[in-house]
Amino acid sequence: MKNWVWILLVSAAFAKHEEYAGWKSYFVAPTTQEQLEFLGSIRDVLDLDYLSYATVDRNGLVLVKPEHQEEFISTLNNQGINYRVHAEDVKKQLDNDDEQIEARRSSLRSTPEGEMPYDNYQPLDVIYNYIDKVAEQYPDVVTLVTPANSFEGYPIKYLKISSSNFEDPTKSVIFIESTIHAREWIAPPTATYAIHKLVENLTDPELLEKFDWIILPVANPDGYVFSFETSRFWRKTRSTEFSTSCPGVDGNRNFDFFWNTIGTSSNLCADNYAGGRPFSEVETRVVRDIIHEHLDRMVMYLSMHSYGSMILYSWGHDGSLSNQAFSLHSVGISMADAIYENSLPHFPRYSVGNSRLVVGYAASGISADYAHAVGVPLSYTYELPGFGGGFVGFHLNPRYIKQVAEETWEGIAVGAKRAGALFGNQ
Ligand SMILES: [Zn+2]
Structure with a gap:
């Protein structure tokens, strides 16, 4: 009897990633801007899925479906673009990843209810228990919304963190939004760690004296849960308004700024489907409404994504620069420098620049561009580190989650101060 239970459990585990059978993943290594742009241009044609963006002279990681393997290889060979196989069998690698994460989970101490651990990836309920607890324990500083x-x-939850109940008009507002893309599991720890450093372990009082903070750790809870329980590479929301057979919209293509003009797909099943109209998704409307509610004082908006070790700014649809480009670049470099000073030797250094130019691929309807267009002076997309930090399978090795959370916080803190000095009222 016991053997039967065991066999059932094992087959359930192995059935999990069946949809990725026959997929392969490749490192791609463009050496020129032309090659980088070319890799961007074949994304939709070959239905490629970039898990980590390449830059010139830095590897990217791309998922390739079985039906496009041959053409992918011949196209790269024709163009002279270097590549090598990352996972010969994506499904098998995902099974290995699961085992690794599970083994780590069972070897670690169990985490007390309401504590946010940084030694493994966290399901939604652990994150929600943590932010509920912080709101309960620190009612003078934290408001759960x-x-x-x-x-x-699922409730969409964010914290407002303020030493003056958001009532001091001279304070600047910083908004950190994370995980509009479901599968980017390294993003929530950077948001919860920011909460930790502002509430439970405030070592720099200036950050509360001069700033009010809004932190939204999981903007897309449906997709996040789905990526844990069903489809590891799920990126979109889970709404069925436009299709029941292919649910979901790419939240970071759903904002009303050059919406659905470039770098999106009209294929409802595509990972970068922009939705049937701007702000069709409740998850993107929540982000929009936070931006507008605090627009008069919001000096910086950060949208946390992975992977790539990049700090990216407007404009994403055409690669042109906004009239705040100098400040965007200078503060971006300050954040990257602070991260570098606190990083590990084998982590790649951040690239800072215009999102279209750095990744070689245009995107429209993205949240950071929308925020900037409506008036947030400093608005960035963070692509958090993956490679170099002991990239195992399709994850940043969980042992580096804490490192990424800590070093990213150093960048955010420096960015906030520079944003306040440049654009604040104090
Ligand atoms: Zn993303």
Whole structure:
């Protein structure tokens, strides 16, 4: 009897990543801007999925479906673009990843309820228990806001952190949004760690004296849960308004700024489907409404993503620069420098620049461009580190989660201070 249970459990585990059978993943290594742009240009044609963006002279990681393997290889050979196989069998690698994460989970101490551990990736309930607990324990500084439920009914939760109840008009507001893309599991720890450093372990009082903070750790809870329980590479929301067979919209293509003009797909099943209209998703409306509610004082908006070790700014649709480009670049470099000083020798150094130019691929309807267009002077997309930090399978090795959370916080803190000095009222 016991053997039967064991066999059932094992087959359930191995059935999990069946949808990725026959997929392969490749490192791609463009050496010129032309090659980088070319890799961007074949994304939609070959239905490629970049898990980590390449830059010139830095590897990217791309998923290739079985039906496009041959053409992918011949196209890269024709163009003289270097590549090598990362995972010969994506499904098998994902099974290995699961084992690794599970083994790590069982070897670690169990985490007390409401504590946020940084030694492994965290399911939604652990993150939510943590922010509920922080709000309960520090009512003078923290306000928990649940503005709406997700499409599938999870509460969307964010924290307002302030030593003056958001009532001091001279303070600048910093908004950190994370995980509009479901599968980017390294993003929530950077958001919860920011909460930790502002509430539980405030070592730099200036950050509360001069700033009010809004931190939204999981903007897309439906997709986040789905990426844990069903499809590891799920990126979109889970709404079914436009399709029931291919649910979901790319939240970071759903904002009303050059919406659905470039770098999106009209294929409802594509990972970068922009939705049937701007702000069709409750999850993106929540982000929009936070931006507008605090626009008069918001000096910096950060959208946390992975992977790539990049700090990216406007404009993403055409690669042109905004009239704040100098400040965007200078503060971006300050954040990257602070991260570098606190990073590990084998982590790649951050690239800072215009998102279209750095990744070689245009994107429209992205949140950082929307925020900047409506008036947030400093607005960035962070692509957090993956490679160099002991990239195992399709994850940053969990042993480096704490490192990434800590070093990213150093960047955020420096960015906030520079944003306040440049654009604040104090
Ligand atoms: Zn992303």
